[in-house]
Amino acid sequence: MSQPADATFETRLHPPKLDVRACGSCTLCCRLPEIDHFAKPANTWCPNCTAGRGCSIYADRPQLCRDFLCAWMINESLGPEWEPSVANMMVYGQGQQITVLVDPDYPTAWKTEPYATQLNDWAFEARRKGGYIIVFVGDDVFKINPS
Ligand code: SF4
Numbered sequence: 001m002s003q004p005a006d007a008t009f010e011t012r013l014h015p016p017k018l019d020v021r022a023c024g025s026c027t028l029c030c031r032l033p034e035i036d037h038f039a040k041p042a043n044t045w046c047p048n049c050t051a052g053r054g055c056s057i058y059a060d061r062p063q064l065c066r067d068f069l070c071a072w073m074i075n076e077s078l079g080p081e082w083e084p085s086v087a088n089m090m091v092y093g094q095g096q097q098i099t100v101l102v103d104p105d106y107p108t109a110w111k112t113e114p115y116a117t118q119l120n121d122w123a124f125e126a127r128r129k130g131g132y133i134i135v136f137v138g139d140d141v142f143k144i145n146p147s
């Protein structure tokens, strides 16, 4: 069921997990974020990840990996274009911050459509509640200033 049009941004980013979505062959969250638990810098592979195949310790992966779901996995309002392996970026919420991690192999992905317009709209909506969007691209960090 789609979220109502007037649902708040926060509500739309944190609805219950969707049963219809699965990570498939996506492994972006095993590569793009910094993960202290593994002393893993951003944009490097987790040593337990096999590219295109996934986690080699899946049954025994740590709780932080079990708990993490990107926005596409839990938010039905994000269309198929936002599947991380399609968008070449992953989105997740951290309190008032919406974080966008862009695959450095596709550094301009977030500036292309339909992503640029959607991110601007999200930033506009988030700002009304004191929120904001930060985009990480390799070593570069951008705050989206909605127009
Ligand atoms: S980025 Fe999202 S879709 Fe991709 S592996 Fe992580 S949780 Fe799954």
Ligand code: SF4
Pocket: 029, 030, 035, 046, 047, 048, 049, 050, 054, 055, 056, 057, 058, 061, 062, 065
């Ligand atoms: S332990 Fe597995 S699920 Fe967790 S980041 Fe590494 S490869 Fe991904």
